[in-house]
Amino acid sequence: MSDLIRKSASDLADGLATGATTSVELTQAHLDRIAAVDGAVHAFLHVDAEGALAQAAAADERRAEGATRSALDGVPVAVKDVLATEGLPTTCGSKILQGWVPPYDATVVRRLKDAGLPILGKTNMDEFAMGSSTEHSAYGPTHNPWDLDRIPGGSGGGSAAAVAAFEAPLALGTDTGGSIRQPGAVTGTVGVKPTYGGVSRYGLVAMANSLDQVGPVTRTVLDSALLHEVIGGHDPLDSTSIDRPLPGLVAAARQGAAGDLSGVRLGVVKELSGEGYQAGVLARFQESIDLMVGLGAEVVEVECPSFVHALATYYLIMPSEASSNLAKFDAMRYGLRVLPDGVDSPSAEDVMRASRDAGFGDEVKRRIILGTYALSSGYYDAFYGQAQKVRTLITRDFDAAFERADVLLSPTAPTTAFKLGEKLDDPIAMYLNDLATIPANLSGVPGISLPSGLADEDGLPAGIQVLAPALADDRVYRVGAALETALTEKWGGPLLDRAPALEGGQ
Template structure:
């Protein structure tokens, strides 16, 4: 394995600027690394080798003329397979879209290409982003680079595993209820959910329109700030896109990296702790809070009483929106088409039924049924309507908490990575993994997950979550970078350097 691949995106950017490496060398090294280890990790669903190398050569030529497009020009990236990529298959981890090649790019993909970043390929995910373990992919489970018998989180486990296993220095993910942050927590990587509307959703295959958000998956907070800067900003093609100035994420991260949080008010959410939370996760969380206190932050406890209803609220709103969004997969316009057996002249309804039976997995079917029921006549007010009222109360909890704190903090996930197969047949146990991340999606506020250390019970990574008010994503970067710098100093190096599978083990 090339030593260059262990360097951060920011370091690789400097290497490119200094001429000690080229984009072609970095891209080829990443492709070689994928060939070496992805048979064990299964982070990728499709590779884009030829186009990636063409993009890398173009980057090197620009650099030779002194015409770089920005700091990440020439740094390779992986893209979650829920984002449309022109000329490259986009399946959303589902059989129903097997082989579909979009005729256009998602806006974030356009911006990544415009920044000169070679796209290595598309990463594995739970089907249509429904899951917390990447076990619901129709194309096989992704494995956690820390322990190949454990899950890498979900739905964006492929992006997190690609970054954690040094197959890609950067990746794009999407976060509907924690699908960037929870994989970040269990793989020892950094995951950011931007403010809703802060990054364009155009070209993102929708799961739940009012919850989905594209964001960075990286190994450091600085790298996340660099990538977030590339993809952020108003997009007139997205009706939910905010026409607001983009904060200086990189400046905030670099300010936080000094380790000084004097005057920053940090609120510890009392509802996101206690019974059911793994002891090692809570121990690392408390140690992190203590470090932030020593860095000068003022730490207080805050109560968000309606957070206890967030899980139930989310699992009514999300299936309702999903049942509407996934109605487009009807076998008539694109994607898979299956003809029912024994029917000479099947009706459109019969073809659709046969196609959806084969094309959708169990979790997708489960949520479509639940969402359709919640929206049905006679039940709308009792379920979906009540959930929307609770969503407002959860947003109010955030507003009140941010009156006394600049940011709110909690563990990112209740446990470390669990064994593959442990919860796949228990939907409720699976849903509980998103307990701490869901409130941010319901309220549209930004959040970041930063590695907080290894749990004593199993030696696996835990995550520390920072939440900020809408459009104050820079606060997440300042506090996240401060904690990262303090912990890296304490550990004597990055957390990923301690991953058994990466220290001369199975990877």
């Protein structure tokens, strides 16, 4: 296994800058790693070796001419398969889009290309981002590199597993209710959900427009900040995009890495711990808090009483928006088309019914039905309307909490990675994995998950979540980087160095 794939993206960028390596060399190293281990991990749905190497060669030419486009120019990246990529398949993990090749790039993908990052390929995901385990992909589950019999989180388990398995130094994910942060927690990686509107959603195949957000998946906090600055900022193609510059994310991460949190008030959210949380997860969470106190931070407990209703609120709003968004997959314009059996002259409705039945999986059908019911006449006010009111209460709880604290803390997920198939037939148990991450999506605030250590019960990664007020993304990077530095020193190196699976490419 090449030493290059173990390096952080920032270290790879430094190596490119000094001439110690080339983009072609490190891109090939990651492609070799994918060839060696992805048969076991299944992080990728499509690998574009030819395209990635061509982009890498162009990056090397630019560097030789002194025309480097960004700090990450030449560092390869993987992209979740829910983002449109011109010339590459975009399936959203669904049969209904099998073989579809978009004629355009999502804005974040275009910004990756403009910044010179070679795109390795598209990563696996729960179908249309509906799931917490990547078991709902129509193309088979992704496996956790820490234990191949366990889930890598979801819906973006492919991106998290690719980074954890050293198949990619960077990846893009999307976070609707925790789909970047929860996979980060269970794979020992770093995942960031930016402020809603801080990163363009143009070209993201929407599940829930008011909740979806694109963000970085990496192995270090600094790498996330570097990638966030590439993809973030205003986009006139996205009507929800915020027209103001990003705060200094890389500068905040570098400041935090110095290890000083003097004057920072940490708010521990009472409602996001305790019953239902694995003991080892809570133990690592408390140890992380103690480390930050040792760096000068002050801790206060905050109450957010409406958070107890966040899960129910989310599972009314999200399916309602999803049922509307997925109506466009009707077999009339693109995607899968199935002719019904035994019908000589099928109507458009017959074809639509047969295509959607064959093209959508059980979880997608479940959420479409739930959302359609919540929006139906006579139930709209009772369900969807009430959920939107509770959403306002959750935002008010955040506002009150941020008056007492600069950032809020909780475990990212209640448990470590569970076994494949363990919760597949129990949707409610699956939904509970997003208990701590959902409030941030309902309110639009930014959050980061980073590894807090290994749970005593099973030796698997746990995560800690840092949340900040809207537009204060720099705070999560400062606090996250400070904690990461302290934890890495405590562990004697990065947590992923302890991962037992896939050693030596097996």
